[in-house]
Amino acid sequence: MLEIDGLQAGYGDVRALFGVTLSVGAGEIVALLGPNGAGKSTLLNCVAGLVRPRSGAIRWDGQDLRTLGAHLIVERGVALVPEGRRLFGGMTVQENLELGAFASRAWGGRRAGLERVYTLFPVLAERRRTAVQALSGGQQQMVAVGRALMASPRLLMLDEPSLGLAPRLVAAILEALVAINRAGVTVFLVEQNVPAALSLAHRGYLLEGGRIVGEGSGASLMADEHVRRAYLGPLAVRTPSPQGEHQ
Amino acid sequence: MGSSADDGGRPRTALLALLPLTAPRDDVLNFVFLILLAITLAESWNIVAGYAGQVNLGHAAFFGLGALVTRMLWTEGAPVLLAMAAGAGTATLFALVIGVAAFRLRGAYFAIGTLALGEILRTTVGNVLPEISTLPAATIASYRLTQRFYLALGLAAVSVIAVAALATSRLGLGMRAIREDEEAAESSGVGALSLKLTALALSTALAGLAGGLFAYYHISYYPSHPFGPHWTFDALLMTFIGGVGTLQGPVLGAILYIVLKEYLALRWVDIHLLIFGALFVGIVLLLPGGLVQAAERARGVLGGARRAA
Amino acid sequence: MSVLAQQLLLGLLIGGLYGLAAAGLSLVFGVMRVLNVAHGELIMLGGYGAFWLAALFGVDPFASLVLVIPGSLLLGALLYWGLFGFVVRAHEETRIKNSLLIGFGLALALHALAVRLWTADERSIPTSYGGAVLSVGELSIPLVRLATLTLALVLIGALQLLLSRWRWGKAIRATAEDWQAALLTGIDIRRAYLLAFALGTALAGAAGTLVTVAYSVSPSIGLEWTLKALIVVVLAGLGSMLGTFVGGLVLGLAEAASAATFGGPYREIVGLVIFVVVLAVRPRGLFGR
Numbered sequence: 001m002l003e004i005d006g007l008q009a010g011y012g013d014v015r016a017l018f019g020v021t022l023s024v025g026a027g028e029i030v031a032l033l034g035p036n037g038a039g040k041s042t043l044l045n046c047v048a049g050l051v052r053p054r055s056g057a058i059r060w061d062g063q064d065l066r067t068l069g070a071h072l073i074v075e076r077g078v079a080l081v082p083e084g085r086r087l088f089g090g091m092t093v094q095e096n097l098e099l100g101a102f103a104s105r106a107w108g109g110r111r112a113g114l115e116r117v118y119t120l121f122p123v124l125a126e127r128r129r130t131a132v133q134a135l136s137g138g139q140q141q142m143v144a145v146g147r148a149l150m151a152s153p154r155l156l157m158l159d160e161p162s163l164g165l166a167p168r169l170v171a172a173i174l175e176a177l178v179a180i181n182r183a184g185v186t187v188f189l190v191e192q193n194v195p196a197a198l199s200l201a202h203r204g205y206l207l208e209g210g211r212i213v214g215e216g217s218g219a220s221l222m223a224d225e226h227v228r229r230a231y232l233g234p235l236a237v238r239t240p241s242p243q244g245e246h247q
Numbered sequence: 248m249g250s251s252a253d254d255g256g257r258p259r260t261a262l263l264a265l266l267p268l269t270a271p272r273d274d275v276l277n278f279v280f281l282i283l284l285a286i287t288l289a290e291s292w293n294i295v296a297g298y299a300g301q302v303n304l305g306h307a308a309f310f311g312l313g314a315l316v317t318r319m320l321w322t323e324g325a326p327v328l329l330a331m332a333a334g335a336g337t338a339t340l341f342a343l344v345i346g347v348a349a350f351r352l353r354g355a356y357f358a359i360g361t362l363a364l365g366e367i368l369r370t371t372v373g374n375v376l377p378e379i380s381t382l383p384a385a386t387i388a389s390y391r392l393t394q395r396f397y398l399a400l401g402l403a404a405v406s407v408i409a410v411a412a413l414a415t416s417r418l419g420l421g422m423r424a425i426r427e428d429e430e431a432a433e434s435s436g437v438g439a440l441s442l443k444l445t446a447l448a449l450s451t452a453l454a455g456l457a458g459g460l461f462a463y464y465h466i467s468y469y470p471s472h473p474f475g476p477h478w479t480f481d482a483l484l485m486t487f488i489g490g491v492g493t494l495q496g497p498v499l500g501a502i503l504y505i506v507l508k509e510y511l512a513l514r515w516v517d518i519h520l521l522i523f524g525a526l527f528v529g530i531v532l533l534l535p536g537g538l539v540q541a542a543e544r545a546r547g548v549l550g551g552a553r554r555a556a
Numbered sequence: 557m558s559v560l561a562q563q564l565l566l567g568l569l570i571g572g573l574y575g576l577a578a579a580g581l582s583l584v585f586g587v588m589r590v591l592n593v594a595h596g597e598l599i600m601l602g603g604y605g606a607f608w609l610a611a612l613f614g615v616d617p618f619a620s621l622v623l624v625i626p627g628s629l630l631l632g633a634l635l636y637w638g639l640f641g642f643v644v645r646a647h648e649e650t651r652i653k654n655s656l657l658i659g660f661g662l663a664l665a666l667h668a669l670a671v672r673l674w675t676a677d678e679r680s681i682p683t684s685y686g687g688a689v690l691s692v693g694e695l696s697i698p699l700v701r702l703a704t705l706t707l708a709l710v711l712i713g714a715l716q717l718l719l720s721r722w723r724w725g726k727a728i729r730a731t732a733e734d735w736q737a738a739l740l741t742g743i744d745i746r747r748a749y750l751l752a753f754a755l756g757t758a759l760a761g762a763a764g765t766l767v768t769v770a771y772s773v774s775p776s777i778g779l780e781w782t783l784k785a786l787i788v789v790v791l792a793g794l795g796s797m798l799g800t801f802v803g804g805l806v807l808g809l810a811e812a813a814s815a816a817t818f819g820g821p822y823r824e825i826v827g828l829v830i831f832v833v834v835l836a837v838r839p840r841g842l843f844g845r
Contacts, residue, residue: 524665
């Protein structure tokens with residue numbers, strides 16, 4: 001279970017988070033929504049250990065993550081799929097995935113891990129020896145998600161996985177997330193694509209200007225006036241919901 | 248930064264000017280001469296490094312060009328000051344020509360690029376003029392060390408004054424802006440390239456004059472010698488250890504360097520480089536402001552102690 | 557014609573060592589953005605290692621690689637822990653500048669130390685097979701130099717293998733590409749830096765040994781070889797070790813061609829001119845990513 005308490009963080013003189021408190025329970029899918037620049041990426045980067053917060057607490061399974069280096073946080077079972085994927089371009093699909101299992105908790109089981117990823121994303125199996133820079137955006141995103149999965153995480157965090165992807169691919173990624181969650185992995189998802197995020201999240205938080213301004217179940221947020229007006233609007237993108245009964 | 252050095256500098260300069268009148272031994276005059284030459288070299292290097300923020304590893308090229316042209320013109324009969332001016336002019340011209348291209352490079356690339364240029368010049372001069380350059384007997388007979396000494400004193404004073412004037416001028420302010428953050432400076436209207444070129448011109452003019460002084464001073468040397476990279480490295484060491492970007496830093500560094508070098512050279516040749524190399528690393532890592540920063544800290548500590556007591 | 561061919565051959569033979577020298581520098585710069593301008597001094601130290609092993613214990617210089625390489629690995633680790641490990645704390649721009657300065661100080665100190673300990677004299681390692689020559693048509697190939705070229709290629713190949721098969725080799729490559737993404741996959745990038753620096757130093761030490769057996773060593777070869785390595789890295793770009801090796805061969809050939817055309821003294825200049833021209837034309841193109 002992930003607990004964030006009064007988190008303050010920023011870059012240099014610029015503050016991005018002003019006392020954020022939220023939690024992600026074991027087995028949940030929780031979405032963090034909000035406009036550009038709200039601080040959503042900063043939050044994930046703090047949990048993953050790439051950014052040192054000014055103050056506040058980050059606890060995973062009761063353990064304080066703030067003092068750990070990013071690579072040690074992966075060892076604790078927390079994996080981040082960063083914004084823009086950040087794949088190792090010159091390496092093949094298989095090499096990227098393998099590196100995902102670098103943490104000692106996962107290295108021994110990497111063959112099994114590869115099989116699981118290839119089952120989840122069959123198209124990657126066909127292209128396992130291709131350099132990732134030759135793949136399409138959607139396939140690269142699959143590699144990015146797969147790479148994080150290779151670390152055998154118990155908490156999987158994703159930063160804007162749907163960015164720049166066609167609706168069909170977004171749906172494929174979301175389906176995969178549901179499957180991953182069913183297998184017991186907690187998912188913490190940052191998204192600008194609100195309908196997509198809320199279609200699979202159990203709960204959601206709304207982050208605006210570095211502060212939590214709303215929270216609720218997926219359905220209640222979807223129905224919320226403010227959310228609808230600000231993020232859905234008349235031209236909202238309709239993404240097919242991966243499974244109907246999930247709300 | 249400027250005022251305290253100026254106030255202290257003038258009486259010290261006056262003292263030094265009186266030195267030859269007390270008829271000291273030649274080796275004392277030579278020793279002080281070397282210090283004055285070092286001060287000029289270090290301050291000139293400081294202009295580009297400390298104020299414009301770029302590490303120029305080809306500084307010796309300008310020192311060498313100044314020496315080359317001065318020697319040639321002077322031994323052909325030109326008055327020495329004119330020859331030195333021509334030397335400085337040549338150095339500056341060369342600097343401006345390559346500067347336009349060189350300043351497209353950032354940080355380390357500028358450093359190694361200028362190093363390569365310096366080496367190209369040294370090798371070429373060494374190939375074209377392999378024979379030692381010796382002054383004709385008549386010139387040696389009329390050699391007056393005092394003249395050289397006063398010239399060195401004047402040049403060192405000029406370089407310190409130039410840097411002092413630069414630091415407080417609009418030019419210097421712009422340079423400091425570039426050094427801190429070039430992109431931010433550009434966007435607020437500071438023309439980075441022209442400022443850097445001005446800095447380079449001033450720096451290389453002084454280096455060229457220093458080279459001319461070298462040519463005037465030494466009776467015989469290989470023409471490629473003043474192009475050697477160790478002149479650049481000396482300037483770098485002296486400036487950084489003293490305190491890059493300050494006025495007194497290069498002066499302090501130069502004095503310390505020459506004193507240590509001459510003293511240690513008696514027993515262990517080149518060991519001063521080992522000491523300075525290690526000192527340099529320590530300064531880069533721990534005390535980037537050099538001796539000047541150390542002195543300020545010490546003053547702060549002592550001031551605090553006095554207040555507490 | 558055959559004189560030119562002979563010159564080009566000799567250029568090729570030393571080019572392999574240029575490539576090996578550059579590989580270490582390239583690895584370190586590619587992975588940690590540290591420009592170690594004391595790299596040439598590390599080559600020099602490796603050379604002296606081989607020299608003293610031969611002079612004091614009669615160890616054959618090629619065999620001494622077995623001792624010089626691990627010794628250089630250790631030296632690299634010590635230099636990282638004691639020095640360059642602190643440089644990597646800063647972000648990229650500052651890191652490059654600081655590493656340049658620190659490398660400079662280190663180079664000066666090592667050079668002065670070498671002069672103090674071993675004098676400025678040139679040393680070489682006389683061997684029983686030193687003068688052996690292989691005659692192919694009109695060309696005479698000095699066997700020792702041929703052996704050093706071969707060994708250089710073998711070492712580069714071994715490095716390439718390490719980087720692609722070894723778990724930490726892959727980690728090093730990943731760190732070079734994107735250190736934040738590497739952290740996110742659980743790679744301790746400080747350890748990757750340490751390993752890269754140690755490997756780079758090991759390559760330098762090996763290059764030094766080969767340089768000494770094929771030519772000679774003295775304290776002043778440091779600056780010379782740092783420049784050669786820099787030229788090759790700028791020519792070949794970062795990323796491929798084999799590409800760097802080929803870049804070294806190209807430099808060797810270019811030098812030979814220039815010496816044959818313009819005369820011996822101009823051999824050194826062509827490399828420097830290429831360097832300056834490439835930097836001017838593509839200021840960050842080859843170094844940048």
